[in-house]
Amino acid sequence: MAYKDEKLHEEKVFKDPVHRYVHVRDRVIWDLIGTKEFQRLRRIKQLGTSFLTFHGAEHSRFNHSLGVYEIVRRILINFEDRPNWNHEERLLCLCAALLHDLGHGPFSHSFEKVFKLDHEDFTRAIILGDTEVNQVLTNISIEFPQKVADVINKTYHDKLVVSLISSQIDADRMDYLQRDAYFTGVSYGHFDMERILRVMRPVEDQVVIKESGMHAVEDYIMSRYQMYWQVYFHPVTRSAEVILTKILHRVKALYDGGYTFKVEPTPFVSFFKEEVSLEDYIKLDEAVVLYYFQMWSEEDDPILSDLAYRFINRRLFKYAEFNPNLQMNEWMELYQLFRDIDLDPDYYLVVDSSSDLPYDFYRPGEEEERLPIHLLMPNKELRELSRQSDIVEAISGKKRTDHKLYYPKDLIEKLPEDRPEKQQIKKILHKQES
Amino acid sequence: MAYKDEKLHEEKVFKDPVHRYVHVRDRVIWDLIGTKEFQRLRRIKQLGTSFLTFHGAEHSRFNHSLGVYEIVRRILINFEDRPNWNHEERLLCLCAALLHDLGHGPFSHSFEKVFKLDHEDFTRAIILGDTEVNQVLTNISIEFPQKVADVINKTYHDKLVVSLISSQIDADRMDYLQRDAYFTGVSYGHFDMERILRVMRPVEDQVVIKESGMHAVEDYIMSRYQMYWQVYFHPVTRSAEVILTKILHRVKALYDGGYTFKVEPTPFVSFFKEEVSLEDYIKLDEAVVLYYFQMWSEEDDPILSDLAYRFINRRLFKYAEFNPNLQMNEWMELYQLFRDIDLDPDYYLVVDSSSDLPYDFYRPGEEEERLPIHLLMPNKELRELSRQSDIVEAISGKKRTDHKLYYPKDLIEKLPEDRPEKQQIKKILHKQES
Amino acid sequence: MAYKDEKLHEEKVFKDPVHRYVHVRDRVIWDLIGTKEFQRLRRIKQLGTSFLTFHGAEHSRFNHSLGVYEIVRRILINFEDRPNWNHEERLLCLCAALLHDLGHGPFSHSFEKVFKLDHEDFTRAIILGDTEVNQVLTNISIEFPQKVADVINKTYHDKLVVSLISSQIDADRMDYLQRDAYFTGVSYGHFDMERILRVMRPVEDQVVIKESGMHAVEDYIMSRYQMYWQVYFHPVTRSAEVILTKILHRVKALYDGGYTFKVEPTPFVSFFKEEVSLEDYIKLDEAVVLYYFQMWSEEDDPILSDLAYRFINRRLFKYAEFNPNLQMNEWMELYQLFRDIDLDPDYYLVVDSSSDLPYDFYRPGEEEERLPIHLLMPNKELRELSRQSDIVEAISGKKRTDHKLYYPKDLIEKLPEDRPEKQQIKKILHKQES
């Protein structure tokens, strides 16, 4: 029996709090889960710094990856009759679902920004490189790893396969909305996934939704909207991320400037040099980062030690609303005031912006070219969702952006009352504070 | 206004997936949560190695500590009419609830066993020592930290206060059963806590349960029973713990033997010497442990590197049932066989035992002297639970013990088929395997 | 002790699947629940004919009334500091909440339409008339029944009291959305009520929502929108209601025409005459209606017996989409065709329309003058919800109407294939069918 047709002697199940059980029957899936590159996802939090806002949000990317796999597995049950559909295509979908986040590192967002990385490059590199994952995939066929990488990269020829893990209503999003809602404990993020799965239909190269399931999809889109603003863009989470990013900036600046660290930052050196090897990348998990943060909180450099101490002990920055169109003068004034009180504004006066597009129909050439959602009408025509749903039409294409100014309020408060800068800073910030 | 009466300007809430919200109104509680010793609990998993069995079980002790506080807060609402009850007693209960696990380190069970520590000593030390926690508590009164330590130590004069966090139906157990069930996703662990809280009554120096709530208590005891055997004593979790314990044993043995480590195990040195200072203890969080495990997986010592690699990448030991009364001969035979194949049986052939007493009425002098649960009968008499409940009577005092033999099946399988030891080992183990 | 201050010796609780427990401490509430007029609500379904679409929707108005009471009870906990707030005002809110639906009869909507009744008149009549409810209320004070009636009638001077049970976000709506979702089993209808209750603030004569709770309110409004279209206006439910209404029309027409019934329709006579006494009204519960429907299914009049048989045995009408602006010609054609085949179109060809306004700011003079929702901004200003929320703004004031044409498809199908009317009817209806 070829490896690709190989079934486990007995089905394996994982107890999952979101989908109740994750079922594994194919040997390739079981073997992939056992690789060290996949196990590494246990040491990377799904929601980065969100656990400092929602204490339940301590779940890992391992968790989420199993969930996406399980959802795709359930979707595919409906696909058995699809023409030209075969067992290898099915495995391709399952493997891509399981591995789609494989290249994520700890606190990816900040690391990518500071060290100019892209986690998708590392996903590809792990799948195609000299890894246990690659070895397992190659057992299916010599071309199989490349196919999996293509699906994750959205360049695979069968767009339907791609759409299962990256479209406006894919398994990735359906899992993380529900999972993140479960672990944070918020009441948003719920929608009737069972119904959505039942009304999904493969039509040519896309997955469409039977019109009778439109309201379940509306609910999903509203959930997504609420999760973005209530959880993902929560200002406290962003405060922790601002600090984290500034730690990385500082440590890189110190390294570039020849600073002597008490503990050699060995695992970070290739990051500082922007020459990260796959091996180094894989080794850098959250434990390593947090270990170094603890070390750095005892460094001599006052900015590095203060920021690291803040992150470890959750002494976060406070924030004020900030409108970059109207308040640039005030920002410049603050910038100078922070200098005057010896708080380096490059580290201690930070504007952070978040924006979200709740749903959009396809506009070629734009940044996020996700395919729109199509409804399969009773008369077999396809109809773009926002043309049928009042609710979706109402929020469609409405990009919302939020800007906040983060700063260490505690340090301002500690200044003597008679320092004029203190009063000026407070006066400017007070206007925006919430 | 004295600090002890100080309320927050506005109530703070934490979103909690188990209790929906955790409410904080007292400034002392808010300040305690902000201390670095309490924030450290975020970096220690509630269930140690269980996340390797139940992938959802990644929640921290921070999580659980807030939950215990919240339950005690709700219980105390019923206590307002208790004679001689005052605001400071209330704060005492709340602080003890919040801080009862403060001295836990990473993977406490293994660390305590190998390095002969007791996390309760460290809880006391943090509360009474030179710490941020001590400083906050001292704001209430100079004797307050000692009182909190006494409650946690079960030596406080008012046994009712003690019983809130350590009895057979305390806030600690009620939180962890529900929380661990939630995060693992198992269907056990649920009971009607709201009802139990409503039927709790302070009677002299204990909390009793109105008889009308007996069935809710039965449900709680059954939940506890199921959680022990389904989750806490899961054989896979124990396998990971066996490996972890053996890593610590090995690294200590190497240190004692003068081995030169590639990376100096600085944070562990005082543990090896069994002279752990409070400061060293607090610094040792899970990130540090996992960082070193990764380092050790690259050490030259083959036992240390193998075990560390196994833990990090979840290559766990398999297990066989083992009856120490009947199978000592077989065990001795295996011990010799493992030596013959150069697998040190002290690290690779490990018996692990778990036992649980689902409920017991008080038997003075026994190890775990938890007070029994008393029902408040309609005629105002008290009646010990197992005398009223058939179910509880049925399982009362029945200690159940489970022994398993853990070993690296993969290494046995890798031996050449023609080695006689391989066949002999498999023959002995096959009989017990499951 | 005056009755109005009288507490029960021991708090009473009802186990409620939606709010977990309903708590009663005030004797007046306990006594009201025990009255026969309130117990009668057990014999009237909350959702009328919806149980024929959603088999779980068999819950009664008794259920819902307790739920509304419980929500108001919880809201009032936040109101203790309100100036001029006293114990009697509190009881007034609780009683009005409990009794707000007291005048509902079985399948109210149809009965009100056919017999030109208004259930609100009967609510008032029961509260003010010679009833057990009136007697209990009078124990509080002689003016108390009138006050309760005024609150329910929205004419009470303190508009804040009124708004608790009738505004765009009142206890009535919050209960029924959650309760109807629970019993039907749909995944809509959920929102974070606990959070909404925590952010409600009495400001002058209205209840406002702290701005930090805006997203929970958005979720509530979306739930409401989904429940209307997915549950309340479900086309199958409306089919049953169409039939029910036509039964009542028919039986009245027969009575007016001097028809001799096999079983005298005694309980309906005063309805036919449109001179319904309070006593007759109270006696007419769902059991009586269903008993007579069974009797009528055996009447000689073919229309009455057919319609009653259809209702009892769920042989409902099918439906087609219908646009009254475009399809009047077709409707007239169908009307004539139905006559030609001896199906009285007044009973067998029925247009039913539903429309809903998801949220509206106040427009004086319009039909449903519900007060808009105001947010309490951090700067203490009030701001109308749709001015702050993109989502609400998007759906605000958008009235959506749906028209359907109901008819007995089974009877059309039974016509011989060679009857030209059959083909013509099918041709017209086929175009709209779904």
Add this chain to the structure above:
Amino acid sequence: MAYKDEKLHEEKVFKDPVHRYVHVRDRVIWDLIGTKEFQRLRRIKQLGTSFLTFHGAEHSRFNHSLGVYEIVRRILINFEDRPNWNHEERLLCLCAALLHDLGHGPFSHSFEKVFKLDHEDFTRAIILGDTEVNQVLTNISIEFPQKVADVINKTYHDKLVVSLISSQIDADRMDYLQRDAYFTGVSYGHFDMERILRVMRPVEDQVVIKESGMHAVEDYIMSRYQMYWQVYFHPVTRSAEVILTKILHRVKALYDGGYTFKVEPTPFVSFFKEEVSLEDYIKLDEAVVLYYFQMWSEEDDPILSDLAYRFINRRLFKYAEFNPNLQMNEWMELYQLFRDIDLDPDYYLVVDSSSDLPYDFYRPGEEEERLPIHLLMPNKELRELSRQSDIVEAISGKKRTDHKLYYPKDLIEKLPEDRPEKQQIKKILHKQES
């Protein structure tokens, strides 16, 4: 295509709050649900008088019957490989599951007791008689109705088929425990059905449980135990049932004695004569019963009108504990005292007993010969559950019985204080009261 292989053009689903969705693909199932005999189950409450204790318990037997069908449908997915298993056997299981409660009438327990009926006889009669159900079943084959009746009657040759709907862990019990828990809102009744379904295996003529699922089964048995004592035998529910039974006793006695009723009790006459025809039986739904109870509450006979009034308006009897072994003297004394105060003790002093056997291994010849639960051990042996599970062993075969004495406390209280009987009655009852 034969009717028995006929699939619906498109799968139909029912939204079910307990199982989320009920799926129907076979035309015979769809047609059975549409019959008037099955629709009639909508007018019969699943839990009889329990709604007077738990206001949520208003769900019908229609609800439950769909649920049992759905569970059997899911179990059968695992049975596809069973030898000699064919499509007709599958339909047989599904039809028997759907129809197993078809013969239940309103408040069956009381009706069966008073009129010496057995609902199982009527189930058979409906399946085999001149009914719509029989007609649909006959479409499968001429012998099919008899087979369905045999399965429900437990006489069918293939005991495995029988065991799906009547064994100690059948689809009937699994549905009602969960459903009744859901609608009452109690926290008992939950167990991991999904896991139980996954570990069920057909072995020869029984369904056994893989040993790895033992704990889920323990949980199910404990749920059952709790549901019996917390819900099904709730003393308030039994009070309502006592009254209901006495109404039926009274009305029969009056009829037998030639009493002239204000409203002729036509639908009951054949019950009084104990010559109930199938047609009469089917017509008697809950609406008819409740309609007559309302009529009877206005009858001249004081006992009948009082009891009927009590039931309709929930003026229930109170209860005292009663031990028939010890308290016969007291009971005889009370009996005489009730006579002395002109309260007929045959109607107003009622002993009610409930007893439950939580789990039993098979003891031939005993009343309830349900097959025990067998575990399928890893070595493929079968092992009776209580031999493997400590918990089940502990409660196995322990029959628990509860006796209560019901009486109208309100009428006793209304007696003048100086009547000696009043004090004597209160003295005797006070001792047992709770």
